[in-house]
Amino acid sequence: MNTPTTRISLPVEWPTLIIAALCYGGYAVATIAYGTLGPVASGILLILALTLYSSLNHEVLHGHPFRNAALNTALVFPALGLFVPYPRFRDTHLAHHHDPVLTDPYDDPETNFVDPAVWARWSVPRRALYNFNNTLAGRMLVGPVISMLTFWTDDMRAVLRGDRAIAGAYLFHAAALIPVVLWWMFVVEMPGWLYGVSAWASLSILKIRTFLEHRAHTRARCRSVIIEDRGLLSVLFLKNNLHAVHHACPQLPWYQLSDYYAARRTAFLERNGGYAYRSYAEIARLFLFRAKDPVPHILWPQDPDTVTETPAAASEPVL
Numbered sequence: 001m002n003t004p005t006t007r008i009s010l011p012v013e014w015p016t017l018i019i020a021a022l023c024y025g026g027y028a029v030a031t032i033a034y035g036t037l038g039p040v041a042s043g044i045l046l047i048l049a050l051t052l053y054s055s056l057n058h059e060v061l062h063g064h065p066f067r068n069a070a071l072n073t074a075l076v077f078p079a080l081g082l083f084v085p086y087p088r089f090r091d092t093h094l095a096h097h098h099d100p101v102l103t104d105p106y107d108d109p110e111t112n113f114v115d116p117a118v119w120a121r122w123s124v125p126r127r128a129l130y131n132f133n134n135t136l137a138g139r140m141l142v143g144p145v146i147s148m149l150t151f152w153t154d155d156m157r158a159v160l161r162g163d164r165a166i167a168g169a170y171l172f173h174a175a176a177l178i179p180v181v182l183w184w185m186f187v188v189e190m191p192g193w194l195y196g197v198s199a200w201a202s203l204s205i206l207k208i209r210t211f212l213e214h215r216a217h218t219r220a221r222c223r224s225v226i227i228e229d230r231g232l233l234s235v236l237f238l239k240n241n242l243h244a245v246h247h248a249c250p251q252l253p254w255y256q257l258s259d260y261y262a263a264r265r266t267a268f269l270e271r272n273g274g275y276a277y278r279s280y281a282e283i284a285r286l287f288l289f290r291a292k293d294p295v296p297h298i299l300w301p302q303d304p305d306t307v308t309e310t311p312a313a314a315s316e317p318v319l
Contacts, residue, residue: 013065015255023053050202055238061090082199085173099220116296134291144203222273229279244272
């Protein structure tokens with residue numbers, strides 16, 4: 001199957017700018033009108049805006065909507081999502097796009113799999129926690145805690161070892177968070193607890209997308225899923241539910257993914273070995289309380305001597 005080798009986009013991608021306007025517009029209404037809307041309506045609107053904002057971050061790191069990287073970064077400079085520095089999301093996600101290492105417990109920064117030898121050394125309670133995390137309900141409830149604690153811990157260890165790039169990413173995050181987001185919260189007088197809960201809830205929604213994006217398979221092209229959902233979640237995820245298409249054509253902007261897939265549906269399903277689902281509703285029905293995959297990587301060597309370091313696998317995708 002032929003895939004485009006250059007980005008198919010406009011000099012300025014207006015559909016993505018419209019998404020940015022929706023993100024910031026929804027954010028403004030949710031925060032400014034908190035006193036009128038009340039905590040429930042305001043919180044729901046803020047959750048939707050922050051979830052869409054995370055998907056906008058994903059578009060930006062792939063080079064949209066401008067041809068200029070500085071302009072793209074400026075578009076998502078305010079750290080609305082609170083928890084993940086944009087430069088860290090950018091760097092880890094682009095590393096994840098090296099498809100030959102997809103699901104690798106050590107080399108894929110967004111893997112959900114663990115080296116079986118490491119798994120064998122874990123305590124029974126920790127195994128139970130991670131087994132629950134491999135259900136959709138668990139991924140939404142405990143997934144954000146597991147991923148963020150592991151992500152922050154690994155980053156702080158790197159900073160203490162002298163990694164200036166990661167330290168710089170957190171300084172960037174502080175500059176985007178403290179004088180912008182926290183100041184705005186003070187101005188509009190939205191309770192910090194409501195903002196924090198909404199930001200955390202948006203992480204839980206994003207876990208629906210990342211839950212089964214990748215599977216263990218001997219062929220890299222068969223590791224990424226296609227979810228043919230066209231509902232609200234597909235919009236909030238900016239069509240990234242067509243994940244195999246995104247990995248095959250990471251330069252395509254979100255608004256071209258559906259048509260590109262529809263014109264090549266049979267070829268894509270053959271290419272990824274038929275790893276596909278009709279909708280997120282189907283996924284919830286199948287895996288809400290049942291694990292789709294085991295936590296230890298089923299294709300990884302069982303020899304304890306293969307363990308060389310703490311696996312990245314414990315740090316599933318943060319966004």
